[in-house]
Amino acid sequence: MTAFWTEPDFDDHELVQLVHDRKSGLTAIIALHSTHLGPAGGGTRFWHYGEPKAAMRDALRLSRGMSYKNAMAGLPMGGGKAVILADENRTKTPELMAAFGDAVDALGGRYVTAEDVGITEADMVAVSQRTSFVSGLPSSDGKAGGDPGPFTAMGIYLGIKAAVVHKLGTDSMAGVRVAIQGTGSVGGGVARLLAKDGAKLVLADVDAARARALAEQIGAEAVAPDTILTTECDVLSPNALGAILDDRTIPALNCAIVAGGANNQLARAHHGALLAERGILYAPDYVINAGGIISVATEYFARVEGKHTDVSEVDALVARIPERLKRIWNESEASGTPSDVVADRMAQERIGR
Template sequence: MAAWDLPDFDDHEGVHLFRDRASGLTAVIAIHSTTLGPAAGGVRYWHYSQRADAVTDALRLSRGMSYKNAMAGLPMGGGKGVILADADGAKTPEMLHAFGRAIDTLGGRYVTAEDVGINEADMIAIAGQTRFVSGLPVGAGAAGGDPGPVTAHGVYLGVCAAARAALGRADMRGVHVAIQGGGSVGGGLARKLAADGARLTLADVNADRARALADELGAQVVTADAIIGVEADIFSPNALGAVLNIHSIPLLRAGVVAGGANNQLATPADAARLHARGILYAPDYVINAGGIINVALEYLGHGDRAEVDARVALIPDRLRTIWAESAASDRPAADVADAMAQRLIGRG
């Protein structure tokens, strides 16, 4: 099946497949839109049981980046890279160098940064082959560097806004949050909420990581399969996507979904399922925009960390605007956000 026949193909400007035999690189770069600027979005390093799933992931993630960058007010389009990992997860400098060369062939239409499975050291390796890279180490007070902590802060602000909107809570003390994922974003969110006195239940596919985080914060732990059914005030997905679907949504026992994972909805119909249940939903590409704000300002050379923080602080206002229109029109929040983003990139 050709890429343009896949369900998630959305008039993408380009879908590029790369193979470098010498290094073992197999990669996809999807460019959804460059209407507002170069297509910005991180590169994911992940093992897929079916290679076609990597293309689908790149299509979905790049579209999300178009919407995320537009809603965050950034002069960037949307793109995403995916490097296919072997089952053993082995990643080599040669592979990263080859990916950098692949990016360079696109002449600046795609700008990469960190995503799942990629870190600052990997960005340095990629940057040795192309200048179209962000998320590199920076000095104190500068925009840029690891986007994870900034993403976590934006998600934290969004979770607090959701608690106020749905629960009438002025602070997070005693609010029960079920957090799925204990990595950079989920772990950072958990630490901020614990400092506020929130009650936490944690889960991660890496059970040892979940237990260590719970021991640190005095939280409860459940299995990765059980977290979505935990009775809580807020369910916060911070792992991989498609966690909200026809099977999982009926299991939710929280009145709010607000988390940092990309592509949380498996299908567009799942937005309506959440809305029908009266669950307040924070559209993922709005609440998790902190990281791309950080690395985009680094790449563009616009402002410093104070500017990043000021822009991230606007995330709750954007969410409140979406929720207000959702309530007034009786439309799912995800649909409202999509319509806003599509207008911004000239597709509305």
């Protein structure tokens, strides 16, 4: 693994730590981008990477994205992320999760972890046996907590509706064609919400059987994963992994709006300008997908203070995502600046960068 500070995605991160525990087999990277606004909050990703450099790139980009996401959501949290390097079989053991919990605890509260790709609510429960700096724990009786995925999905759903009003001039989703890439917890949740509004949905997932099953359930169309980005639609909603919008894919897009929950959708900084040049309205990913971290942060700080927060309070905070997007789009149009640049500048100002 090359020196992380020479990586193009290194952005003056406060801490980048390689964790290796031979006994449990744990190899992980914990990256803290900023703690200017509070402890660095961000989930843990459990993923098999073809090469260590890809894991480092994910940790650096995702942690920076969390700084911006938390700042734009108005949360008293900085940004951090952890990636656990899974083997080809994605072997996950209690010992491995315990070792990871110890690594989080050793940071003394500078980092608060939660679920991300490949990590479950049960995994967070296991981690919580080793550290208190964890969120996304099971809840009951209408209290905040648990899987943040549904809150992420709700925020994206509301953001898509706001984008359709802004770009297409209609407040009805009936007949609006939405192509959804990724039908897991988040993408699947977005699809179910849009289906209730009468949207025409096209679904794709690397797990083709999962996409077909959901399509049959909600009356949507399922297509091959390699065709979803070029599908003719009003809204393209990426909800899988990032870096999908690049020099090759952007010219081939056949949509008016890009609005989805995948982190770091733009492969590089200039790709937001390419979308703008094509007249495609872009919802900056870390603004539209903030529902999950809003839930996580609300749960965590309530627990630290010995309180309980109702889900209704989280819902009210998630419902403010569209107004943030509208402010970004209005500034973008008034200044002629791509929406991702506008959002970045707002976030950087809030975290003192």
